[in-house]
Amino acid sequence: MLSVGVDIVEIDRMARIIDNGDDAFLNRVFTAYEIRRSKKFSLKAEYYAMIFAFKESFVKALGLGFTRLSRPGDIDVHLANQENGLWIAKNTKARFKGQRIDFLDLQFHRVGKHIVCNLVIHEEGLCVKRNSKEKIY
Amino acid sequence: MNQKICDAVVQIADEVIKRESGTTLKKKKAVLDKNVSFMASLEVDSLLALEIISRIEKKFGIKLQEDDFVHFDTLENITDLIERKIAVASQKVLSGKGARSLKVEKAVKKTKSIKAVGSKKPGKLSKKIKAQR
Numbered sequence: 632m633l634s635v636g637v638d639i640v641e642i643d644r645m646a647r648i649i650d651n652g653d654d655a656f657l658n659r660v661f662t663a664y665e666i667r668r669s670k671k672f673s674l675k676a677e678y679y680a681m682i683f684a685f686k687e688s689f690v691k692a693l694g695l696g697f698t699r700l701s702r703p704g705d706i707d708v709h710l711a712n713q714e715n716g717l718w719i720a721k722n723t724k725a726r727f728k729g730q731r732i733d734f735l736d737l738q739f740h741r742v743g744k745h746i747v748c749n750l751v752i753h754e755e756g757l758c759v760k761r762n763s764k765e766k767i768y
Numbered sequence: 769m770n771q772k773i774c775d776a777v778v779q780i781a782d783e784v785i786k787r788e789s790g791t792t793l794k795k796k797k798a799v800l801d802k803n804v805s806f807m808a809s810l811e812v813d814s815l816l817a818l819e820i821i822s823r824i825e826k827k828f829g830i831k832l833q834e835d836d837f838v839h840f841d842t843l844e845n846i847t848d849l850i851e852r853k854i855a856v857a858s859q860k861v862l863s864g865k866g867a868r869s870l871k872v873e874k875a876v877k878k879t880k881s882i883k884a885v886g887s888k889k890p891g892k893l894s895k896k897i898k899a900q901r
Contacts, residue, residue: 647787648819655822687814697814699833
């Protein structure tokens with residue numbers, strides 16, 4: 632069975648939250664790994680926007696939304712880093728409550744000041760089939 | 769309904785909304801209606817909702833779940849929920865303090881008894897010192 636999730640996040644809004652120094656928000660929404668990894672990204676707002684868009688898309692694809700069963704802090708996203716900003720790379724992966732999530736397809740687009748995430752997950756097989764590498768910035 | 773908690777929640781939401789849209793909650797009078805869904809009338813998305821929740825958590829020192837605000841959606845219900853969570857959190861703190869104080873009391877008693885024993889029965893070394901004097 633295939634499920635689709637889509638989300639859009641305004642980068643400036645994420646930047647305002649980060650600039651505000653809201654640690655409670657960061658610790659609630661992002662995992663320790665994601666926060667640690669953000670130090671390697673010069674474009675932090677984009678990085679966090681991508682991860683948030685992914686998490687939102689994922690819970691939408693599961694038909695849940697953010698609930699106590701699917702907390703954003705339970706989803707651990709590993710994005711690859713490239714020299715010139717953020718890229719979608721083959722080793723993009725995630726874990727949900729410790730279980731590996733594999734994607735049939737995952738795409739991020741930068742549309743103006745927004746990050747758009749399109750996610751298609753295969754709920755049964757869970758097999759990684761990344762097919763494209765796209766520069767978004 | 770605890771008015772102080774209610775005011776604090778409205779203030780937090782007001783700050784966030786003002787930053788994002790430039791409008792204050794006073795302009796959105798429907799938001800402050802007790803029977804209307806608070807989060808829905810704020811017209812916030814999940815990002816802002818999570819920010820408001822995390823700010824409330826920080827302000828009151830409590831833990832809220834992501835869907836708490838869905839089930840307790842009116843301002844009155846949210847205030848009651850926070851009040852209950854604060855009560856639970858304070859009970860935990862009190863019970864924690866109680867346990868600690870018992871431990872401290874036991875430790876104090878132990879040291880007192882050691883001192884008392886020491887004063888009544890001097891050790892061999894102190895006896896030798898006294899004999900030398």
